[in-house]
Amino acid sequence: MASSIAVCRLRMRGSLSRCFKKVDSCFQRKFGTSTDATKTDAPNKKYKIEPKDGSKSFYTVQEEKIEQAERSVLISCPAKTNEKKFLQYLSRHGDINKCFFYESYGTYAVVEFANKESLKSLHEGTAIPSINHEATVPFKSRLLSLRNTGPLDLSNGQSAPQCQPQTTIPINDLIQRMSKEDSIDKQISSLTETYQLTEENVCLRFLVCSLLKDIAAAYFPECTIRPFGSSVNGFGKLGCDLDMFLDLDSISGRNLKKPKAGLSLEYQTKRSASERAATQSILSVIGECVDQFGPGCVGVQKILQARCPLVRFAHQPSGFQCDLTANNRVAMKSSELLYLYGGLDQRVRYLVFSVRCWARAHSITSSIPGAWITNFSLTVMVLFFLQRRTIPILPTLDHLKELAGPIDKSVIEGNDCTFVSDFTKIQLQDNTETLEQLLQEFFEFYGTFAFNRMSINIRKGREQNKPEVSPLHIQNPFEPALNVSKNVNGTQLERFVALCRESAWMLQQREFNLPHSGNGASTGNNAPWGLAALLMPSVSQAAGVKSRKKRKREPASERIKGLLDSLKNREEKKS
Ligand code: GTP
Ligand code: MG
Numbered sequence: 001m002a003s004s005i006a007v008c009r010l011r012m013r014g015s016l017s018r019c020f021k022k023v024d025s026c027f028q029r030k031f032g033t034s035t036d037a038t039k040t041d042a043p044n045k046k047y048k049i050e051p052k053d054g055s056k057s058f059y060t061v062q063e064e065k066i067e068q069a070e071r072s073v074l075i076s077c078p079a080k081t082n083e084k085k086f087l088q089y090l091s092r093h094g095d096i097n098k099c100f101f102y103e104s105y106g107t108y109a110v111v112e113f114a115n116k117e118s119l120k121s122l123h124e125g126t127a128i129p130s131i132n133h134e135a136t137v138p139f140k141s142r143l144l145s146l147r148n149t150g151p152l153d154l155s156n157g158q159s160a161p162q163c164q165p166q167t168t169i170p171i172n173d174l175i176q177r178m179s180k181e182d183s184i185d186k187q188i189s190s191l192t193e194t195y196q197l198t199e200e201n202v203c204l205r206f207l208v209c210s211l212l213k214d215i216a217a218a219y220f221p222e223c224t225i226r227p228f229g230s231s232v233n234g235f236g237k238l239g240c241d242l243d244m245f246l247d248l249d250s251i252s253g254r255n256l257k258k259p260k261a262g263l264s265l266e267y268q269t270k271r272s273a274s275e276r277a278a279t280q281s282i283l284s285v286i287g288e289c290v291d292q293f294g295p296g297c298v299g300v301q302k303i304l305q306a307r308c309p310l311v312r313f314a315h316q317p318s319g320f321q322c323d324l325t326a327n328n329r330v331a332m333k334s335s336e337l338l339y340l341y342g343g344l345d346q347r348v349r350y351l352v353f354s355v356r357c358w359a360r361a362h363s364i365t366s367s368i369p370g371a372w373i374t375n376f377s378l379t380v381m382v383l384f385f386l387q388r389r390t391i392p393i394l395p396t397l398d399h400l401k402e403l404a405g406p407i408d409k410s411v412i413e414g415n416d417c418t419f420v421s422d423f424t425k426i427q428l429q430d431n432t433e434t435l436e437q438l439l440q441e442f443f444e445f446y447g448t449f450a451f452n453r454m455s456i457n458i459r460k461g462r463e464q465n466k467p468e469v470s471p472l473h474i475q476n477p478f479e480p481a482l483n484v485s486k487n488v489n490g491t492q493l494e495r496f497v498a499l500c501r502e503s504a505w506m507l508q509q510r511e512f513n514l515p516h517s518g519n520g521a522s523t524g525n526n527a528p529w530g531l532a533a534l535l536m537p538s539v540s541q542a543a544g545v546k547s548r549k550k551r552k553r554e555p556a557s558e559r560i561k562g563l564l565d566s567l568k569n570r571e572e573k574k575s
Contacts, residue, residue, distance in 0.1 A: 094118030
């Protein structure tokens with residue numbers, strides 16, 4: 001069948017800014033492009049408030065992306081695949097909306113068909129491999145391999161297809177890139193644009209959930225697997241884990257209205273001692289399936305005794321570290337709330353990306369579980385800070401609840417999780433602070449916060465007396481009795497506070513908060529300054545000295561002195 005091909009041809013890093021714009025327009029209120037923001041946000045110039053326009057609600061985006069993913073396949077291709085021939089070959093099954101390539105243990109293509117029927121045709125023409133000396137589980141998934149056994153030359157003498165990056169650049173490259181900017185505001189947008197998820201990466205995340213759903217559907221045909229956390233809340237960094245939620249609500253009838261009187265039928269079900277026990281047994285079975293039959297899923301671990309039981313595994317074709325949970329609707333709600341806050345004002349995402357990156361660079365956060373502050377807690381701290389501005393940038397959660405309509409009503413395990421989902425109902429105040437001011441003030445705010453007495457509460461938008469002795473108390477927005485940072489010990493909190501103070505001080509110094517004369521690509525001199533200097537792990541690197549041995553971390557005052565000296569020396573050499 002001859003079909004027209006509307007291919008989204010993706011190009012390398014040169015066209016990344018285009019992709020970022022697409023992400024912004026797809027997942028956030030359309031503020032104008034990040035590049036536009038960069039142009040208008042000169043240092044010390046008041047922040048220009050962009051007019052509101054209709055941003056899609058969290059669930060609208062979820063439903064659209066889930067539907068798109070259901071029309072998509074993931075194909076492992078030979079490295080030198082000719083894109084045109086590849087698409088011509090696939091288009092015999094129907095029109096293709098979009099296709100992009102990326103690398104992860106080989107070359108892969110994500111192909112989105114215009115219609116779901118195309119997948120039927122594709123499945124009919126796809127064979128189960130016959131492998132000598134081994135047996136295969138005949139599972140017809142949407143993870144496929146392109147083989148070429150005939151005379152057709154798929155490469156056609158061409159080099160490899162252009163691949164979309166799925167990981168970030170190393171921190172030192174980011175520091176270099178940011179140091180070339182001429183304002184801290186531009187550094188912040190450069191950091192965010194470099195780190196944020198691309199539209200393609202988000203599509204791939206939804207596709208992996210959809211592939212997993214095909215496995216879980218063996219038991220629960222009407223289930224949905226939804227991504228949550230930083231994959232969808234607007235704060236995800238390329239390379240972040242993929243948190244997934246096995247949503248059985250459409251089966252459980254949780255959302256169905258029960259008839260008041262008269263006859264009705266109900267399913268007989270197996271009873272479990274508790275909701276937790278039911279979740280554990282569901283995840284145990286699905287985890288087993290993923291382990292035994294899930295193509296590309298490796299290192300499956302069932303972590304069923306955790307507070308939130310989960311199945312953890314690596315999805316090799318996408319390179320994602322995956323956590324599959326069930327019955328975790330509060331986390332879904334938290335993701336929706338963060339998405340809403342991030343979409344209200346573009347400064348929210350910029351500040352969260354900067355603070356997360358700064359915290360990671362100094363090991364305040366870690367990918368390993370422990371007594372550290374988590375990215376989620378850190379994000380809530382940024383939101384709280386933005387609620388606490390003299391002219392608040394963000395409304396309180398209680399206010400968002402007041403604005404909610406009947407459609408927004410949500411009670412989960414007895415907790416009221418209601419808040420407005422429609423962006424247009426939210427009136428923002430006229431705060432015009434620049435990103436540079438906000439970053440500086442963030443460090444001052446938490447460098448002097450009364451952590452010993454006070455709790456952070458974004459529902460009320462003000463600090464409250466601490467109800468327990470944990471060093472850091474951040475009230476869980478939807479489960480008020482819980483502290484989201486209960487794991488954080490005194491030492492980690494002290495490190496955070498000390499680093500906030502040090503960073504606040506550094507940003508006040510002229511040597512740090514102004515670009516050095518002669519900086520820029522033409523001179524090749526890009527001494528770290530501003531936010532870039534705050535990301536420097538040690539003085540030796542700030543001074544451009546590559547030390548083979550890991551240096552012992554020096555006290556803050558020494559670090560700052562060394563950094564200042566190195567910058568002064570550079571300036572003197574130049575003059
Ligand atoms: P990354 O570090 O980029 O993965 O950020 P993340 O936001 O995805 O964090 P993580 O993977 O640790 O958790 C996924 C989601 O679970 C978060 O976005 C929250 O919605 C939720 N979550 C994580 N920790 C907590 C917690 O302590 N309390 C509550 N209520 N939700 C949490
Ligand atoms: Mg996560």
